[in-house]
Amino acid sequence: MESSVNRHPSIVDDLDGDTLHEECGVFGILGHPEAATLTALGLHALQHRGQEAAGIVSFDGRQFHSERQLGLVGDHFTDPGTLKRIPGNMAMGHVRYSTTGETILRNVQPLFAELEVGGIAIAHNGNLTNGLTLRRRLIAQGAICQSTSDTEVVLHLIARSQRTSSSDRFIDALGAIEGAYAMIAMTRTKLIGARDPNGIRPLVLGELDGKPIFASETCALDIIGAKFVRDVENGEVVVCEIQADGSITIESFKPFPKRRERVCLFEYVYFARPDSVVAGRSVYSARKRMGINLAKEAPVEADVVVPVPDGGTPAAIGYAQASGIPFELGIIRNHYVGRTFIEPTQQIRAFGVKLKHSANRAEIEGKRVVLVDDSIVRGTTSVKIVQMIREAGASEVHIRVASPMIFHSDYYGIDTPDPEKLLANQYGSLEDMCRFIGADSLQFLSIDGLYEAVGGEKRNPLAPQFTDHYFTGDYPTQLTDLNGRSKNEPKQISLLKEAG
């Protein structure tokens, strides 16, 4: 396989995009007569985590059913006809933003396989840092991969496990993978939720009418009136099973060597919905505190604080409260355009920013404006917005960013481009970055200011409380797929070009 790939550089070049991508959302429910509908609603609440594709797999006591489509949850799963095709009292689903493997139907999750022990569906948020290494090994051993997604290797590992039960096989497979995962699996009787040993990606256990639920974020529980039970812990595998008498048992396993929890800071900065509680911390409150700390660290004389919506809004509220400068919606966001940060190409991203924001001239004209955003990655948003605010008559434009500068790529799912495309790496100094963006001043929140906002204390350099590799270069896991990889080597391997 590898050598064939090397013989077809034009095909693989095509597949090897310049960016890493993020995110995905997972949801599953066991033992509920409305399983598929509840899953569709849960996925709708998680739509911000992935907009490329959505899928649901259900089990009706006899057969599994699968509906997987490119596009938004609402595009497909609001149709009663579609929901009728996924019957049963257990269901799980996924919203995808690709990190490994193209945006094509065969990569859309949940992925399903027929094994010796029966059918199994899996859905994954995160990215494996040894996925390609495992995939190559499996293919050399005769595995036939149906997708180009990193997640598929888990199915092959389950199939090859010598353990008897499906949950033991799943645990066996997880033991071989490295990187970030919040993963759910569904068999004829079980719904299983697991988090990687560092707990990089979030996963919660909830409950509705006594039936267990797994979801990426608490906002997916809220939408269906379900109760939050607890977070799935880092390195934990929770197995929920329907017994012969219809009762449901829940067992917890900690099969992996213990590691310190290091939730991804970017969940708090950007990804998670502000009304979610991630690892016991309100995302909204954390974002607001980021703004408060930013106002303390980087004050500026100005007339109005304007958020870059939506991501920058809670931090801007915090900045305004701490600085005493009035908060105004000086930029209006068109809600019919997706998140620019997670669209697949630079061209579409730039286009998206223009479609998405417009200046509210009445609140800007003649004023000294502090623009607050959650992050600067490539700088696409900032450049366009500063220009737009100036054109609307602002006398000064100061940018305040509620997270530190991003210098390093992410391998756990975040859509950071190659390091040289990150704005912080393109310019040697803050002044140069500021000049490029066209602002009067530019300041970022410090790493300690961010830690304090999220976790209440400064970064412990000996044992960081979160993963912050994009700011610091401190990666919490092995990066096996990168070892010895040349810069131009493709990140994924596929010889089949598929339409749509």
Ligand SMILES: O=P(O)(O)OC[C@H]1O[C@H](OP(=O)(O)OP(=O)(O)O)[C@H](O)[C@@H]1O
């Ligand atoms: O420097 P850049 O490469 O432009 O990326 C950073 C921008 O991307 C995100 O906004 P996005 O438009 O994705 O989402 P939002 O509407 O949820 O804030 C983020 O909030 C920043 O504004």
Ligand SMILES: NC(=O)CC[C@H](N)C(=O)O
């Ligand atoms: N963003 C994600 O979590 C993606 C999951 C998986 N790596 C995929 O590409 O399908």
